[in-house]
Amino acid sequence: MFHRIYRRPPLRAALLVLVLLGAAPGTVLGDDDLYQDLGGQKGVSAVVEAFLFRLADDARISHHFAETNVVRFRDKLVELLCELTGGPCSYSGDSMKLTHGGMGIDHADFNAVVENLIEAMSGLGIATGVQNRLLARLAPLHADIIER
Ligand code: HEM
Numbered sequence: 001m002f003h004r005i006y007r008r009p010p011l012r013a014a015l016l017v018l019v020l021l022g023a024a025p026g027t028v029l030g031d032d033d034l035y036q037d038l039g040g041q042k043g044v045s046a047v048v049e050a051f052l053f054r055l056a057d058d059a060r061i062s063h064h065f066a067e068t069n070v071v072r073f074r075d076k077l078v079e080l081l082c083e084l085t086g087g088p089c090s091y092s093g094d095s096m097k098l099t100h101g102g103m104g105i106d107h108a109d110f111n112a113v114v115e116n117l118i119e120a121m122s123g124l125g126i127a128t129g130v131q132n133r134l135l136a137r138l139a140p141l142h143a144d145i146i147e148r
Pocket of ligand 1: 061067068073080105109110113138141
């Protein structure tokens with residue numbers, strides 16, 4: 001199921017880090033510089049914006065978002081990434097389990113979302129090391145998002 005991504009070396013490397021750090025999520029706690037390294041609120045918002053454009057164009061997963069309130073999705077995602085990276089925000093959206101439960105999201109869906117995020121960050125010139133630190137913060141969420 002990963003072959004599509006694994007053929008692409010930079011994505012493969014980032015995903016490997018995601019998987020490895022996902023197995024040991026505690027390893028990166030306390031790294032509060034990440035928000036600054038992403039460019040603060042402006043940088044996080046730019047990542048989310050670029051990510052959403054890519055999601056909308058990705059036929060593998062765009063159907064999941066057909067009924068989604070894009071403004072809320074964007075705002076909540078910015079909040080979540082801000083909080084996860086040590087920024088001055090508190091996530092006020094629904095839990096990952098509540099939000100994604102019942103959507104039947106599988107590993108391929110999750111990888112497609114991550115791939116879009118990586119490409120969005122790469123497009124903005126964000127260094128691979130910074131990207132990987134964000135991916136490591138997101139990895140532990142997969143257990144509440146993937147259902148099959
Ligand atoms: C690390 C991975 C992911 C993160 C951090 C994430 C985060 C979020 C957040 C913060 C929201 C907004 C919650 C709210 O409105 O209160 C959301 C909504 C949503 N997510 Fe995800 N998500 C992830 C993966 C996925 C995947 C893999 C899919 C499916 C392909 C997906 C589909 C959706 C959809 C459809 C909504 C909108 C739900 C609605 O319309 O109410 N997400 N997600």
